[in-house]
Amino acid sequence: MSARNVQAKIHFQKMKTVLTNKHISIEKRKRALQCHIEPILMYGCEAWTISKQIQDKPEATEMWFLRRMLRIIWTAKKPNERVLDEAN
DSSP states (O other): OHHHHHHHHHHHHHTHHHHTOTTSOHHHHHHHIIIIIHHHHHTTGGGOOOOHHHHHHHHHHHHHHHHHHTTOOGGGOOOHHHHHHHHO
C-alpha cells in the first residue's frame, strides 16, 4: 500500500502544472485526478485485506491531492470537510 501512495504522489508531481493550474476548473482537475492518478493509487485493491489503517491511507492520500490542487498550505489547519466543500 505504501508503494502505491508513493507512486501516485510521484505521478501527481509530474502532472502538477495541470492539476494546480487555477485557470482550469476544479471539476476538470478532479476528473484528471480520477483518470490518471486514482488508478495508480488503487491498483490491486481487490486483493488487499481491509483494516481500518489500510482504509484510511487512500483517503488521506486523496485529501493530500485535493489540498495541493486547491493550494491550501498545511499551516492553514483547515478540516477535511471544508476542503471537500471547496473541491465540490
